[in-house]
Amino acid sequence: MDDALAVDRFQFAFTVTxxxxxxxxxxxxxxxxxxxxTLALKTNDESYNHAARFWARIFGITFAIGVVTGIPMEFQFGTNWAKFSHFAGGVIGQTLAMEGMFAFFLESAFLGLFLYGEKLLGRVGHWVAAFMVxxxxxxxxxxxxxxxxxxQHPVGYTVAADGTVHLESFWKLLLNPWAGWQYAHNMSGSVITASFVMxxxxxxYLLGRKHAGQGRIYVRVGVIAACVFSILQLFPTGDQQGKMVALHQPVTLAAMEALFETRDGAPMVIIGQPNMAELKLDNPIMVPKALSFLTYQRWDARVHGLNEFPRDLWPDNIPLLxxxxxxxxxxxxxxxxxxVVAAVLLWRGKxxxxxxxxxxxxxxFPFPYIxxxxxxxxxxxxxxxxxxYGLMRTEEGISPTVSAGNAIFTLLGFMGMYMLLGMLFLFLIWRQIQQGPAVIEEPRKAGAVA
Amino acid sequence: METLWFILVALMLAAYVILDGFDLGAGAIHLFVARSNLERRAILRAVGPVWDGNEVWLLAAGGTLYFAFPLLYASSFSGFYLPLIMVLWLLMMRGIGIEFRNHVEGALWAQFYDVMFSVSSLLLAVFFGAALGNVIRGVPLNAEGYFFEPLWTNFRVDRNPGILDWYTVLTGVVALVVLAAHGACYIALKTEGELSVRARGLARRLWWGVAGLTVVSLIATLAVRPAMLDNYRNYAAGAVFPLAVFASLALMAYYLSRERDKAAFVSSSVYIGCMLAGAAFGLYPYVLPATTEPAYSLTVHNTKAAAHGLSVGIVWWILGMVLALGYFTFLYRLFRGKVKVSAEGHGY
Structure with a gap:
């Protein structure tokens, strides 16, 4: 990694991941x-409020790390990807600035209320604070x-004389069809992580025979949410997202499936390692015609393979993809x-x-993260x-004046910092889980986190 | 249109400096002014519910800068690469220092986070001051509008300066002293008993530093960048900023001596706002002057985004700002008054 492009890419990938x-x-x-x-309000059962307080503490710790590791993302557009920022700022600057104006202000103001203000706000007020967060x-x-x-799919822009893009349609940018499905798919994935953790x-708790009442609430709420969203994750959100890729990024679809040759009735690969030297899959196990059907709803539909696209348009790391x-x-x-198995067992009371x-x-619980x-x-x-996509290649976007040496310095700094943050996070979460929901009846004093 | 956005971005940055300024300042003096664990918890309690929201002003200002002046964002963020990344690290350490101090009982744990909170706050104040100094002094821009500054070169103000030279070190110190006084006013206002008295005393002593450094930095700025006076010569109305700076400074001293903490804190806020407004007024239309060739300088005109985007932005910006002001008014009203920390429970 002695060139700036590789370091810039790795730093962004590492910090965003x-x-x-x-x-x-x-x-x-x-x-x-x-x-x-909501359950607490409807049922008047105080144990739901205990549960909410316990998870609010987990939320607070996690949110704090999310905030401090999120700031570098916006900054890095400017620090490491200056040419990209100059090129695209007139368009995506809109959405990034709106995030600050509409989401961050809302979130930060009401999180303070949610974590510190349960007594001040009352039952309904506290529900509103949770909803606003x-x-x-x-x-x-x-x-x-x-x-x-x-x-991924640029819309609502024009290319100006100086080569940068200008905003042409605010609503096209905001209502990009790609964004709709990607958002649904991503948020559903987020609920899956949270419900698996819950x-x-x-x-x-149930296995360890402590806090059993709370444990049952977590398992019940978690299993129902996880079941609903795991299904939504596949259909319709994942399915539609895949069709977006097939429509707008056919070369990406071919690379994802390691489909080196165009085929009618293309199979779906279950197992196999892409062999980039010979452009084939090693030891493949496939479901015949499944890819054609899932993409186009026809068993014999033609799916374009990588051979139809010039090599400089292929994703540059096909095996990883x-x-x-x-x-x-x-x-x-x-x-x-x-x-589904857990939900059936829950349904039957077992x-x-x-x-x-x-x-x-x-x-x-680790698998949704993966x-x-x-x-x-x-x-x-x-x-x-x-x-x-189609407008600016990755190597054209990096900062012209930031050398690899400086980028490696900051990359190493981020790695060291994030290792410590990660250990601290695990330590604090583990403590919360060990202390359990019933030990403390309300959010802990100062710094119960905003 | 770009002038309007220049003013809006400047306003957001000023809001950030005033708001996050008091918790940065409180952090910088945390170790000196609060002696016992209880007092330190009181300070954290005073900044706890609001620091995160205050910091959002930086993000929102950054986002607004990005969309309104893309080339300026690209050029300055890549040129100030090293100090900006260090600012990120410091912001992380500070956030962690505030949030995680009271998660574990124990003197060693608390001491560690107190020092982390305080040192990172102190360094951030210096960094922000030095950043403003860099913008006023100018940077070695090339013909494409990009530059890269090492952390320091020879500490002189010349064609190829580093992030730190004698002038930017001076502005860094100014920012530290100003924000420390600002933070002391906030602590005096939000806490009670000995801690409040001690904070007020510190604010009074720091006031002399603020007053002295205001004059010194004014002279130094005019020496480094005489062109700062151009707008003041052409538009006499600009004189309102320096006049307001000195008036608010005088009021701050008066209210501090009368123990009217709220009025002193407001005076300090007005002082900071007018210092920044005065600098922005002097800079306009430049947003990043060049030390190399004057023609390479970045202005609001050569860095702005296209007209349609800027017009659309006004609509949602106003909507978003009204909402944000609503939330913050509500938040500060709900947590108004002095924080009370008992040995056992929590405040409010």
Whole structure:
């Protein structure tokens, strides 16, 4: 990594991947907190409020790390990707600035109220605060997705004489069809992470025979949410997202599936390693004609292979793209299997006694993190070699004056800093889980986090 | 249109400096002014519910800068690469220092986070001051509008300066002292008992530093960049800014001596706002002057985004700002009054 491009790319990939470990939990948890607060209001059952307070503490710790690791993302557009910022700022600056104006202000103001103000606000007021935190974090997600969607599928712009893009239609930018499905798919993925974490903690309590009442709430809410959203993740959101890729980025679809040759009735690969030297799959196991059917609803439809596209338009790391995509899809399928079984057991009133299933629920929480990360890697590696699809190649976007030496210095700094942040996070979350929901009756004093 | 956006971005940055300024300042003097664990918790309690919202002003101003002046964003962020990334690291350490201090009981844990909070706040104040100094002094822009500054070169103000030279070190110190006084006023206002008295005393002592450094930095700025006076010569109305600076400074001293903490804090806020407004007024239409060739300088005109985007932006900007002001008014009203920290429970 002695050239600036490689370091800039790696630094962005590293910092954004680490960052997104936290918002994917908080965005999903924001929804589940609203659910818990609603249940508390409707049923007058105080145990839902205990549950909400416990998860608010987890939320607060996670949110703090999400905020501090999120600031570098906006900054890096300018610091490491200056040419891109100059080129595209007139368009995506809109969505990024709107995120600050509409989402961050809302989120930060009401999070303070939600975490510090339960006594001051009263029952309904506190529910409103929870809802506003949810609204803020989900709006924030939309503006970021709209920004990424423009890079994936640019709309609503004109290219000016100086080569930069200008905004032509605000509504086209904001209502980019790519953004709609990507947002639904991404937010559903976030709820899956949060609900898997919630049911894992619940299963941990039930298996350890402590805080059993709370544990049952976490498992019940978690399993229902996880089951609903695991199915939504596949259909319609994942399905539609895949069709977007097939329509607008056919070369990416071919690379994701490692389809080297155009085929009628293309198969879907289950196992196999892309062999880039010979342009084939090693030891493939495939489902015949499935790719054609899933993409075009016809078993014999023609799917374009990589051979139809010039090599300089291929994503530059096809094996990584292929594996990211297959890991995402494989895990997504597994989530449906796990949560449907758990939901059936819950329905029949046997889940809390099925220790084997509780073990499965407790141990499966890391996988949604992997699946969400793999999904984003699919989207962003799949966009290569473009920074803005069809308009600007990645190597054209970096800062002209930032040398590799300076970039490596900051990359190493981020790595060291994030390692410490990660350890601190795990330590604090582990403490919260060990202390449990019932030990403290209300959010802990100062710094219960904003 | 670009002039309007220049004013709006300047306003947002000023809001950031005034708002996050008091919690940065409170952090910078945290170790000196608060002696016991209880007092330190009181300070954290005073900034706890608001610091995150205050910091959002920086993000929102950054986002607005990005969309209104893309080339300026691209050029300045890549040119100030090293100090900006260090600012990011400091912001992280500070956020963690505030949020995680009270998650674990224990003197060592608390001390560690107190020092982290305080040192990072102190350094951030210096960095922000130095950043403003860099903008006023100018940077070595090339013909494409880009530059890269090492952390320092020879500490002189010449064609190829570093981030730090004698002038930007001076502006960094000015920012530290000004924000420390601002933070002391806030602590005096938000806490009670000995801590409040001590903070007020510190604010009074720091006031002398603020007053002295205001004059010194004014002279130094005119020496480094005489062109700052051009707008003042052409538009006499600009004189309102320096006059307001000195008036608010005098009021701050008066209110501090009368122990009217709220009025003193407001005076300090007005002082900071007018210092920044005066600098912005003197700079306009430049947003990043060049030390190399005057023609390479970045102005609001050669960095602005296209007209349609800027017009659309006005609509949502106003809508967003009204909403944001609404939230913050509500938040500050709800958490108004002095914080109370008992040995056991939590405040409010």
């Amino acid at each position: 680490f960052h997104y470990l936290f918002p994917q939990l908080t965005m999903g948890l924001a929804l589940l907190l609203v659910v818990l607060k 949810f609204l803020g974090s989900w709006l924030s997600g939309y503006f970021i997705i709209a920004t990424d969607a423009w890079m 049911m894992a903690v619940g299963a941990f 292929y594996f990211s995509y297959h890991i995402m899809v494989g895990l997504g399928t597994l989530f449906i299997a796990i949560t 889940l809390f006694e099925s220790r084997w299933m509780l073990w499965v629920l407790m141990l499966s 699946a969400n990360t793999a999904g984003w890697m699919t989207a962003e590696i799949g966009r290569q070699p473009w920074l803005v």
